[in-house]
Amino acid sequence: xxxLLKVTFVGMLLASPAFSGGWEASRLDSSMMYQxxxxxxxxxxxxxxxxxxxxxxxxxxxxxxxxxxxxxxxxMQYGNFDVGLTSYRSGAIQMDGANGHSxxxxxxxxxxxxxxxxADVEVNSLAxxxxxxxNDNMSVLAGLxxxxxxxxxxxxxxxxxxxxxxxxxxxxxxxxxxxxIALRAELVMQIETDVALTAASSTSPxxxxxxxxGAKMVLPQTFTLNLQSGIAEDTLLFGSIHKxxxxxxxxxxxxxxxxxxxxxxxxxxxxxxxxxxxxxxLTDNLSVLGSYSMEDGGGxxxxxxxxMTDGHQTLGLAARYTTDNMTITGGYNYAKVGDVKVTSSGxxxxxxxxxxxxxxxxxxFSF
Numbered sequence: 326x327x328x329l330l331k332v333t334f335v336g337m338l339l340a341s342p343a344f345s346g347g348w349e350a351s352r353l354d355s356s357m358m359y360q361x362x363x364x365x366x367x368x369x370x371x372x373x374x375x376x377x378x379x380x381x382x383x384x385x386x387x388x389x390x391x392x393x394x395x396x397x398x399x400x401m402q403y404g405n406f407d408v409g410l411t412s413y414r415s416g417a418i419q420m421d422g423a424n425g426h427s428x429x430x431x432x433x434x435x436x437x438x439x440x441x442x443x444a445d446v447e448v449n450s451l452a453x454x455x456x457x458x459x460n461d462n463m464s465v466l467a468g469l470x471x472x473x474x475x476x477x478x479x480x481x482x483x484x485x486x487x488x489x490x491x492x493x494x495x496x497x498x499x500x501x502x503x504x505x506i507a508l509r510a511e512l513v514m515q516i517e518t519d520v521a522l523t524a525a526s527s528t529s530p531x532x533x534x535x536x537x538x539g540a541k542m543v544l545p546q547t548f549t550l551n552l553q554s555g556i557a558e559d560t561l562l563f564g565s566i567h568k569x570x571x572x573x574x575x576x577x578x579x580x581x582x583x584x585x586x587x588x589x590x591x592x593x594x595x596x597x598x599x600x601x602x603x604x605x606x607l608t609d610n611l612s613v614l615g616s617y618s619m620e621d622g623g624g625x626x627x628x629x630x631x632x633m634t635d636g637h638q639t640l641g642l643a644a645r646y647t648t649d650n651m652t653i654t655g656g657y658n659y660a661k662v663g664d665v666k667v668t669s670s671g672x673x674x675x676x677x678x679x680x681x682x683x684x685x686x687x688x689x690f691s692f
Contacts (some may be wrong), residue, residue, distance in 0.1 A: 345544060345620065346596025347571035348448065349392065350417040355466065355498065357515060358407050358456045363692050368396040369643065376633050376662065378674035380439050386425035387439045388633055392417060396687075400454075404465060407456040407545045415472060416448030418591075418631065423480055425674070438482055440672035441631050442589075446477035446488070446576075452496065466498035466513065472520060472544060478530075481630070484586040485530045486578050490522035494544050505554035517546040525576050526586040530603030535583040545574030559606035563616075567598045584674075591631050593608065594623030602641070614643045614656075626668050633676055634690030650690040658682065 346475055374389035400409030422441025430438040454468035473491040480486070498513035522593035527533060547570070553563035571593035580588040591606075598669025622636030643656035660681040667674045 331457040332338055342504055346569045347574060347593040348416040348418050348446070348576075349569065349593070350414045350448070351396065352497070352567065353415070353450070353470065353513065353515070354396070354398070354411065354413070354547065355409075355454060355511065357411070357689075358409050358454055358466065358592065359402050359500075359502075359509065360400065360689075360691060364399070364689065366396075366398045366687060366689040368685060368687035370394050370656075370683055372681060372683040373429045374419075376676065376679040376681065377598050378439075378441060378667070378676045379632065380425055380427070380441075380675075381671075381673045382427040382439075383424060384427045384439070386421070386426060386439070386488055388422055388439075388676075390419035390421050390445075405458040405552060407454075408457075409454040409456075410452070411454070412451050414447060415450035415470075416446075418444045418446040418479070419476075420444040420631070420633075422630070422662070422674075428543055432482070433447050435482070435670075436671060438672065439674065440482070440667060440669050441674050442479055442481040442630055442635075443636070444477075444479045444631075446474065447583050448480060449473050449475075454496065459593075461504075462502055464500050464502070465514045466500070466511075468496040469493045470496055471517065472518075474502070474520070474522065474542065479589065480530055481589055484526050484528055484584070484589065485532070485534065486509075486524065486526045486586075487534055488522045488524045488540060488542075488576075488578065490520050490540075490542065492544070494518040507553065507561055509551070509553050511551040513549045513551070513564055515544070515547045517570065518544040520544060522562040522576075522578070525583070526578065528584045529611070533555055533612075535581060537586075538579040540578040542576045544575040545569045545571050561604035562601075563604060569596050571595050577624065592629040593631075594621055596622070596636075610647050612645045614641075614645070616643075622663050622665065625663070627663055627665055628669055630667060630669050630674075631667060632667050633662075634679070635665040636683070637662045650691045652687075652691075654683050654687045654689070658684075 333409045378388045394414040396413040398411040423443040426435040426441030478502045500511040520542040522540040525534035562584040575591040577590035580646040598620035602616035604614040639660040641658040645654045
């Protein structure tokens with residue numbers, strides 16, 4: 326049973342491709358902090374977003390761009406202390422709405438235009454974590470997560486926007502473990518934090534931008550409860566609950582008098598995601614996992630042009646192979662995303678029967 330302790334839900338979520346709440350791309354993964362001794366890992370995943378919207382002009386277009394994400398992690402143990410550092414893609418808004426315009430789209434002929442913006446905004450995180458083992462069962466976590474947006478671009482019908490900024494947000498958590506039955510319950514909280522953005526805007530990508538003051542991004546307060554326990558010989562039950570307060574955590578860029586350029590911003594709904602799965606050790610070297618996860622959405626209709634789904638349901642499979650001090654984990658996920666109709670200023674985009682698929686691989690090294 327003890328050998329199952331390292332086979333956690335994290336391997337299952339490795340290729341998690343479905344839209345999470347707000348702009349979340351990947352969650353903070355603290356599992357490396359529970360590895361014995363020193364440990365390093367590297368992971369990469371790709372997601373195919375088969376998310377198409379049909380505009381009021383009758384044009385159907387793939388509105389979401391495919392994504393590739395990379396994660397690096399490293400931790401050292403010093404007596405009862407563990408110190409770790411992890412780098413990952415925490416957020417992304419990748420959209421291709423401009424190519425959803427029909428012929429003749431212009432401000433004078435909005436009926437031929439797509440309400441969906443184009444966007445290339447990535448939020449990268451570098452998290453420093455510390456864990457103190459109070460005893461064999463209890464431990465506490467604390468750290469800082471630095472969020473960074475660099476030269477993010479958004480283009481809507483009313484303007485072109487460029488943003489950059491960074492900020493640190495605190496992380497706190499606690500865990501209870503019973504290694505005899507591979508039990509671990511971990512609660513991690515990240516606190517809502519404002520990020521001041523350096524922003525500029527113009528009437529279109531072809532026009533030089535000028536600075537605008539007062540732009541900001543709010544990082545949401547999140548609670549994540551991770552659970553796992555052995556339920557039979559060589560069998561592990563695992564799951565998680567992840568709650569994010571996105572309603573008060575959005576991106577806002579004020580209007581610019583030069584141009585002039587209208588204000589823009591996101592409008593997300595609070596979200597709660599659930600997952601449950603089973604892991605089974607087949608041999609001393611090979612384990613397999615399967616999971617189901619779901620997340621509620623904001624409803625079947627929306628007035629935010631950044632909305633493309635109404636939650637999701639996801640099935641996943643993964644396998645983990647161990648040899649000497651190295652582990653190799655590969656995972657595949659299939660997500661069915663909820664239908665939603667977006668309406669804004671008389672323009673619409675209707676999303677139906679869409680899906681997301683993803684594959685990821687992770688290498689871990691103990692030393």
